Amino acid sequence: SGLLTRLQTSACTVRTLSSSNSFSPNIPSCMWKLGRLNHVAIAVPDLEKAQSLYKDVLGAQVSDTVALPEHGVYTVFVELGNTKLELLHPLGEKSPIASFLQKNKTGGMHHICIEVDDIKAAMTELKRKNIRILSEEPKIGAHGKPVIFLHPKDCHGVLVELEQA
Numbered sequence: 001s002g003l004l005t006r007l008q009t010s011a012c013t014v015r016t017l018s019s020s021n022s023f024s025p026n027i028p029s030c031m032w033k034l035g036r037l038n039h040v041a042i043a044v045p046d047l048e049k050a051q052s053l054y055k056d057v058l059g060a061q062v063s064d065t066v067a068l069p070e071h072g073v074y075t076v077f078v079e080l081g082n083t084k085l086e087l088l089h090p091l092g093e094k095s096p097i098a099s100f101l102q103k104n105k106t107g108g109m110h111h112i113c114i115e116v117d118d119i120k121a122a123m124t125e126l127k128r129k130n131i132r133i134l135s136e137e138p139k140i141g142a143h144g145k146p147v148i149f150l151h152p153k154d155c156h157g158v159l160v161e162l163e164q165a
Helices: 003-010 047-057 096-103 119-128
Strands: 034-043 066-068 073-079 084-090 108-116 146-150 160-164
Touching: 034 096, 047 073, 047 084, 084 096, 096 108, 119 146, 119 160
Parallel strands: 034 084, 108 160
Antiparallel strands: 034 108, 066 073, 073 084, 146 160
16 A cells, blocks of 8 residues: 555545545544645755756746755745645755765655644544654744654655645
């Protein structure tokens, strides 16, 4: 089973492609649900080159660079219409992105971010289901909203960020 399937099951939500919004009778309803994919984050060794690729070569709308010292990163968002890319570059030697780039010299996908409608309820339910959360409390993320990260070993090797919608 894939990551999204596992997260949806952990969220007590089964979605179908039909318009009936039917739910599986054997999955209990809970107080939170997954929303849309907010962004895919990419660690980049050269932020200016990456910005130029998306803006000048591909013609995307690219945000200004924003420093987030509490997360140890510089961020740039690339608008894609249905979602965003988040370009991440280290801010300081203790940045988690610096250690990621030491292992992945050319950069690469760092995490995915999925919106949730109730981050506190999600934390409670996920902890109960033995999904490790990498902080005790949500932090304020790049969009000014509470975020948490789920341990990649519990999410099929993917670092998952959940953001309050």
